[in-house]
Amino acid sequence: MIVEQVVPAAAQVELGQVLAELTVPGPPAAPFNGETIAFCGDFSRRIFRDEQAGKYPELQALAFWMRKAELARLGAEFGHLRKTGAVLVPRGLVFHVPPANVDTIFIYSWLVSVLTGNRNIIRLSPRAAEQTVIICRIFNEAMASAPASLYGNTVMLRYGHEKEITQAISARADVRILWGGDASVNALRSIPLPPHAKELTFSDRYSFAVIRASRYLEGDAARRKQLAGDFFNDVFWFDQMACSSPRLLVWVGAVEESNAASLDFLRLVQAHAQQRAYRVQPQTRLNRFSFACRAVLDERATGYRDLGEFVLLNVNTARAFDREHCGGGVLFQTRIDALAELESFISRRDQTMTYFGFETAELTDFALRLNGLDRIVPVGQALNFNRFWDGYDLLQELTRHVSIG
Numbered sequence: 130m131i132v133e134q135v136v137p138a139a140a141q142v143e144l145g146q147v148l149a150e151l152t153v154p155g156p157p158a159a160p161f162n163g164e165t166i167a168f169c170g171d172f173s174r175r176i177f178r179d180e181q182a183g184k185y186p187e188l189q190a191l192a193f194w195m196r197k198a199e200l201a202r203l204g205a206e207f208g209h210l211r212k213t214g215a216v217l218v219p220r221g222l223v224f225h226v227p228p229a230n231v232d233t234i235f236i237y238s239w240l241v242s243v244l245t246g247n248r249n250i251i252r253l254s255p256r257a258a259e260q261t262v263i264i265c266r267i268f269n270e271a272m273a274s275a276p277a278s279l280y281g282n283t284v285m286l287r288y289g290h291e292k293e294i295t296q297a298i299s300a301r302a303d304v305r306i307l308w309g310g311d312a313s314v315n316a317l318r319s320i321p322l323p324p325h326a327k328e329l330t331f332s333d334r335y336s337f338a339v340i341r342a343s344r345y346l347e348g349d350a351a352r353r354k355q356l357a358g359d360f361f362n363d364v365f366w367f368d369q370m371a372c373s374s375p376r377l378l379v380w381v382g383a384v385e386e387s388n389a390a391s392l393d394f395l396r397l398v399q400a401h402a403q404q405r406a407y408r409v410q411p412q413t414r415l416n417r418f419s420f421a422c423r424a425v426l427d428e429r430a431t432g433y434r435d436l437g438e439f440v441l442l443n444v445n446t447a448r449a450f451d452r453e454h455c456g457g458g459v460l461f462q463t464r465i466d467a468l469a470e471l472e473s474f475i476s477r478r479d480q481t482m483t484y485f486g487f488e489t490a491e492l493t494d495f496a497l498r499l500n501g502l503d504r505i506v507p508v509g510q511a512l513n514f515n516r517f518w519d520g521y522d523l524l525q526e527l528t529r530h531v532s533i534g
Contacts, residue, residue, distance in 0.1 A: 132294060135253060135265045136285035137272045144294060148301045150281055151248050157219040158246040160528065161204040164276050165243055170197045172271045181263050187366050187512075188260055191233045194514060195240060203244060203516065207524050217528040219246035220327075221303030226295075226317060228309040229254035234371075236264060237514040238306050241523040243283060250298055251285040296320050304527060307331065329526055331519050334372035334480035335452045338363070338508060339468065341486030342382030342390040356485060357397035359509025363483055364439075365407055366512055369456040372519075373481040373504070373511045376454045377461040379447060379471065381486075387464045395441065402438035409438075413457040420455040429453075430461070447474040468495055475501040480519060483508045 130144040158165060176182045176192035183189065193199075210217060223242045227235035235251050242249050253261060265285060272280060288294050299305060299320050305328045307314050314332040322328060338360065345353065363375050380387035409417075421440050424430040429451060430442035439458035447463050447470070465471065468487065472495075475482075481504040484492065492505050503520045506513070516523045 130294065130297065133287045134284060135287050136251075136268050136283060137280055138269060142286075144286075144297055147250070147284055147286075148298065151222055151250060151284060152301050157221070157248075158278070158282065160217065160219065160246045161200075161207055161244055162246070164279060165246075166197075166200050166204070168271065168275045168279050169195055169200055169240060169244065171275075172268065173197075175267050175271050176264075179263065179267055181259075182267065185260050185263070186362070187233055188263065190366075190512065191236055191264075194237070200244070203241075203524070206516065207245070210524060214534055215530055215532050217245075217525075218531055219248075220527055220529055221247060222301060223247045223249050223304040223306060223527065224298050224302040225249060225251040225306045226308065227251070227253075228313075229256045229258075233260060233264065234308055234514075235261075238308075238523070239283065241516060242304075242306075242527050245524060245527045247304070247527055248281075249283045250302075251283070252295070252298075253285055253287045255287055255289050257287070292320070302326055304329065327526070329521055329523075331372065333478065334519065335454075335478055336373045336375050336481035336483070336511060337377035337379060337479070338375040338483040338485075338511075339379045339381060339471070339487070340390070340394070340484070340508070342380050342387040344486030345390045345394060346386060353393065354397055354401075356508060357394060358401050359507075360394075360483075361398055361401045361405065361407075362509060363511035364460065365402065365458065368409065368413065369454075369458060371512060374456075375481075375483055375511060376452075376459070377447070377463065380462070380464045381466070381468055382464070383466070384464065391462065395436065399436050399438055407438050409457050416455050417457045417459050420459060447471060452478065469498075471495075472498050475499050477501045480504060481506065481511055483511050 131141055132144050134140045134142045134147070173192045173195035176188055225235050225238050227238070239249050239251060295317065299322050302322060303326050305322055305326065307317050307328065308331045311333045314330050318328065318330065345356070348356070367374060369376065380391055382390070417440050421430070421433050421442055424442055425433050430444055432443040434441040439460055442459065442461045444461055444463045447465065468491070477500060479501040482502055483506055485508045496502065496505060
């Protein structure tokens, strides 16, 4: 079966041969070994220095997460997982199936996997955006000067929905990581894995932001401007299609102060978007206009404002927000008197709540009463990836615990 290989070198390759090389018997790479860490650090530096990559903030964020200090921190956390009388070893071959609409997510799961000593095969969509093309080019440039031992531990293949390719890879995988919408994930889960293999799924999730109006109004001009910039990064990177991108803004406080805070905050967000020259494609703009009109006609929203760079839809209560969303800069907004009112709204489909104006103790007490949410982080950190994602600890999920007694 011939497939298109993108990494470690562009070529037409025979899939069976690729899989045979990735699963050849022999000792696995040691987790967080020096050669792998050095390669990842070099990869990060190359992204930082690359002129094309510099045009995309999400690629700069990726490089920042892969920098030497972050790799050292992850290595230290991995060291703390070791127990007396046991070792953590790689699981083997990890098959990553990322979504086409979040251009860098596959590198995050790959990074944790390769650092823990696994070999990796990644399916890239033919619809991959320019950011993915840039990442693959830089990866190959870094690989050209990497030790020979690293050359065969990562393969990226570009193909569509050919089921036989996915079946062949899945049959040899020790772990399969699926990213995407519910329908896509369910379709892929129907493809068998070996009995010993495990599967991690990252399906449709929803996220929102919560701001205490009084605390916002207490902030000075510089603090408000910074918060607006952080919120812009959370919402508008990836055209709001990342699972952790906020799609609902909840103000907590009295009506008058919430209205005042909203007017000022959205003005600053709009100004920041204009300053960053944020633009959406004409088709995306048309889609969000149609979506907004339907939301108003279906009485899912009570008001509609086109702010140019994004569309604002007001809802009377959080419960009226049904989580249907088209991305591309559509922001729902509502108001509540107290944070506790969100408890009945939050479900297992909710992933990230970004916040401003709340104390850790209050948020901890709130989290203990919920049936959902995996992340509660400050505004500006919605897209910050780490080892804990959707309730998984990836350092543990991608290794095996071997007892020695």
